[in-house]
Amino acid sequence: MNIQLKNENFILHSTGAVFWEKQKTVIISDVHLGKVTHFRKHGIAIPQNAVSENFRKITAVLDHFLPEKIIFLGDLFHSTKNAEWNLFEEWLSNHKQETYLITGNHDIIDESHYKKIGVIVTEILEIDAFFFTHHPTEKEDLFNFSGHIHPGIVLRGLGLQTLKLRCFFCKPNQIILPAFGEFTGKYFLKPSSEDTVYAIAGNDVIQINKE
Structure with missing residues (x-):
């Protein structure tokens, strides 16, 4: 899905990423690396392959758009360093994009490690007419990219069925990223x-009519 923001073209990807064409930049929010390992450590039955799935998805986005820059909009890691940090370090060594992390409430790993x-x-990044934060933030004359909320939408059919x-x-x-x-x-x-919703349905991004 292509959208125009401040006369700039952005592509909304079905993974939840955004690609800023002019700046050749991929924008991603709330990856929560380490969460699967953290939950499994505490006995919650989450498939181990969910760990590799996060890295597979990010790699697929980079291979598709070939960006020069990555902006993570906070909560890149879910908590303290665990085995997934080593995977992230290895993954990052194979990708040469300039990489930014906008700190989120879960980003408690010391900045020195990054x-x-x-x-x-x-905490905040400004580029041209846009500024990037973790929490949704308003700032006069600038367009905000943020995450944190993990937005979802409930669609209701005529037969009272729902799709989340x-x-x-x-x-x-x-714009708040998923x-x-x-x-x-x-x-x-x-x-x-006044709002516009772009829902992710499988491999498609679909605009939902304004109410």
């Missing part, structure tokens, strides 16, 4: 007349 592997850590989907939730001056990671959950939002 610095050692070449990740630039910051991840979505990109777009306000007049802001969670990229496996087993991250959804928070269901109800759009106003």
Whole structure:
């Protein structure tokens, strides 16, 4: 799905990533690496292959768009360092894009660890008419990219059936990205007349009519 924001073209990808064409930048939110390993350590039965699935998805996005830059919009890691940090370090060594992490509430790993592997850590990033945060934030004259909420939408059919989907939730001056990671959950939002919802249905991104 191609959308225009501030006269710039962005592509919404079915993984939950966004590609900014002019800047050749991939934007991803709420991967929550380490969450699967953390849960399994505490006896929660989550398939081990969910760990590799996060890396497979990010790699697929990079192979598709061939970006020069990656911006992670916070909650890249779910908690403290565990075995998935080593996987991330190995994965990053095979990808040479300039990489930014906008710190989120789950990002408690010390910045020095990221610095050692070449990740630039910051609370806010501004590029042209856009600014990037973890929590949805309003700032005059700038368009905000954020995550944190893990937005979802509930679609209801004529037969009272419901379908719950991840979505990109777009306000007049802001877009909230869906969670990229496996087993991250959804928070269901109800759009106003000013909002536009782009739901993820399998491999497709579909615009939902405004209410």
